[in-house]
Amino acid sequence: MRKTFMASAVLAAALTLPAQAADYKVGLLLPYSGVYASLGNDITAGFNLAVEHFGKDLGDDSLTLVQEDTEVKPPVGLAKARKLVLQDKVDAISGIVSSGVLAALRDFVHQTETPLIVANAGNDQMTGERCSPYIIRVSFSNGQVNRPMGPWLVEKGVKKIYTLAPDYAAGHQMIEAFSKSFTEAGGEIVDGQFTPFRKTKDFGPYLTAAAASGADGIFVFYAGGEAIGFVKQYGEFGINEKMPLYGSGWLTSPLYVAAEGKAADGVITSLNYSPSIENPENERFQKDYMATHDRPASEYAVQGYDAGRLVIEAIKASGGDKDAFKKNLSKVKFSGPRGPLEIDPATNNIVQNIYIYETKVAEDGSTSQEILDVVEAVRDAPNGCQMN
Numbered sequence: 001m002r003k004t005f006m007a008s009a010v011l012a013a014a015l016t017l018p019a020q021a022a023d024y025k026v027g028l029l030l031p032y033s034g035v036y037a038s039l040g041n042d043i044t045a046g047f048n049l050a051v052e053h054f055g056k057d058l059g060d061d062s063l064t065l066v067q068e069d070t071e072v073k074p075p076v077g078l079a080k081a082r083k084l085v086l087q088d089k090v091d092a093i094s095g096i097v098s099s100g101v102l103a104a105l106r107d108f109v110h111q112t113e114t115p116l117i118v119a120n121a122g123n124d125q126m127t128g129e130r131c132s133p134y135i136i137r138v139s140f141s142n143g144q145v146n147r148p149m150g151p152w153l154v155e156k157g158v159k160k161i162y163t164l165a166p167d168y169a170a171g172h173q174m175i176e177a178f179s180k181s182f183t184e185a186g187g188e189i190v191d192g193q194f195t196p197f198r199k200t201k202d203f204g205p206y207l208t209a210a211a212a213s214g215a216d217g218i219f220v221f222y223a224g225g226e227a228i229g230f231v232k233q234y235g236e237f238g239i240n241e242k243m244p245l246y247g248s249g250w251l252t253s254p255l256y257v258a259a260e261g262k263a264a265d266g267v268i269t270s271l272n273y274s275p276s277i278e279n280p281e282n283e284r285f286q287k288d289y290m291a292t293h294d295r296p297a298s299e300y301a302v303q304g305y306d307a308g309r310l311v312i313e314a315i316k317a318s319g320g321d322k323d324a325f326k327k328n329l330s331k332v333k334f335s336g337p338r339g340p341l342e343i344d345p346a347t348n349n350i351v352q353n354i355y356i357y358e359t360k361v362a363e364d365g366s367t368s369q370e371i372l373d374v375v376e377a378v379r380d381a382p383n384g385c386q387m388n
Contacts, residue, residue, distance in 0.1 A: 021060035022320040026311055027084035029077065030095040030119075032069040035198055035224050038255055039097050040069075043119050043304035046297065047094065049289060050308025061315055066090060072097065074104035081105050085114050091322055092117060092329070094307045099123035099142070099170040109134050115326050119307040120300060124173045127349035129384030136330050136348045138310055138341070139303045140272045141380050142170055143177035145248055148354045148375040149219070149270045150181025153246065161246075162215040163192030164206055166226060171197065174221040174248055182219075190215045200226065203233045211239050218243055223250035228259045235263025244268070252359040254298045257367050265361035273299040273338040274355045274369045282337035302337050309336065344379050346387065351379040 028047060030040030044067065055063060066088050070077035077096070084090045085108075092115040096102045102121035109116045110132040118126070118135065122142035126135055153161070161182060165171035171194055179189050190213050193206055200206075210218045218239075222230045227250060234240050240263055245251075249271025252264050275286055275296045285305060289297035297305075314328040333342035339353045356373040 021062070022322060023062045023064055024092075024311075024315050024322070024325065025064045025066065025088065025090045027081075027088060027090040027093045028065055028067045028095050029070055029080055029084065029093050030067070031072045031097050032067070034072045035226075036072050036097045039120065039224065039300045040095070042255065042298050042300035043095060043097070043307075045289070045293060046301035046304030046306075047119070047308035048304075049285070049292070049301075050305045050312065053284075053288070054309050054312045058312065058315060061320060063312070063315065070096070070098070070101050072101065074098075074100045077101035078104045078108060081108055081114075085112055090114070091325065092311065094311065095119050096121045099126075099173070100168065102126050103130075103169070106130055106132065106135065113326075115329050117307045117310060117329065119303045122170060122173070124177075124380075124383065127347040127380060127385060128382070131347055131385035131387060133330075133348070133387055134326075136310075136343055138306045138343075138350050140352075141349050142173035144349070144352075144378055144380055145271055145354055146174050146178040146221075147181040148356065148378065149246065150178055150183075150187065151185035152270075152356055152373060152375075153182065153217075153219075154185040154187045158187065158216045158244075158246075160188050160190050160215045161217055161219045162190055162210040162213045163219050164203075164210065164230075165192075165194055165221040166197040166200070167194035168197040171221055175219075178219055198226075201229065203230050204237060207234060207237050207239050211237075211242055215243065218245050218247075220245070220247040220251060222247070223253070224256075227251050227253065228256045231260040231263050231267065235261070240266070249274070249299065249355075249357070252367075252369075253300075254296045254367075255300065257359060257361075258365070261365070262361050264359045264367065266358065268356065268358045268372070270354055270356045271299055272350075272352050272354060273302045274357050274371055276357070276369045276371055277338060277355065279335070279337070279339065281335060285337040297337075306336050306338075306341065309334065340377075346382050347380055347385045348387070349380050351377055354378045 068080040094117040118137040249269040318324040
């Protein structure tokens with residue numbers, strides 16, 4: 001699938017027109033089938049909205065998008081990346097939802113010096129010990145979104161936690177980051193389990209064990225269909241009347257909170273975005289997304305939106321020079337729907353606010369998110385990253 005956007009010339013852009021117009025080709029490498037297809041579609045929708053908002057100022061340059069489906073399978077993702085670079089001759093790749101797919105692509109994009117703008121996958125190692133100058137992340141690292149919840153919960157009087165997450169790389173990294181910050185702040189992890197990834201339909205035994213653990217609450221990471229199933233069963237088993245539920249914000253994403261129903265009421269999570277953030281950029285983003293898709297934009301959409309804007313701003317600053325475009329990708333910074341963001345030169349990971357919020361479900365079934373706290377400009381330590 002290929003889409004081309006030709007920008008109209010404007011006076012401001014004419015001052016920096018390149019000597020020769022260039023066509024920049026970007027591959028969107030995302031899951032368009034499988035358990036995370038909805039995430040891929042939302043990221044693509046956000047990217048396209050960024051092109052609509054900011055792509056009009058490219059002068060005589062143009063931007064072509066080529067879409068490929070990872071199927072959330074590392075070997076498929078790597079094969080599609082090879083196709084995009086070697087056959088389609090893309091100047092950059094953007095997307096990647098799964099931490100496992102990102103790990104599979106790391107050596108290929110590093111060796112071919114192909115910029116990869118990560119719009120979701122939070123694999124800590126890819127901006128840590130396995131970082132690369134060609135991997136730039138505009139989404140989050142798994143540790144970045146979870147660390148702030150540890151001390152925050154202890155401060156609110158929550159001393160004992162039971163943890164649950166799917167048994168794969170992201171699940172382990174999310175729980176590890178939360179547990180470390182929680183225990184360092186004085187909390188205690190009483191127990192926890194990792195559930196078989198993409199195979200667990202019945203969370204009953206795990207919820208029963210959590211309820212019997214003596215913990216003050218449960219902290220979990222689940223996304224996609226697993227988030228819906230977990231939260232619904234949390235309500236169906238009546239655990240929501242005994243123990244509060246905390247977790248990473250994907251648990252009550254706008255993508256699936258309606259399907260979770262009343263069980264999502266009162267769930268407190270942390271994430272890099274909430275539709276309820278109040279700033280002009282988010283108001284414009286949500287308004288235009290709603291006009292096209294008839295529903296609020298999710299955190300996945302905003303990550304695609306910011307990835308698209310990063311690409312466009314780097315093109316605009318490059319004057320048709322594609323080598324300059326590659327270097328400019330990690331230098332772009334702006335204030336978008338989730339607030340100010342920039343790329344940390346020490347890791348190429350994003351520096352951004354993390355929002356702690358509570359999901360509210362009204363009697364008529366409508367949902368909202370009340371922001372309880374904001375931890376500003378959260379950045380990761382290098383964690384073994386040596387950029388050069």
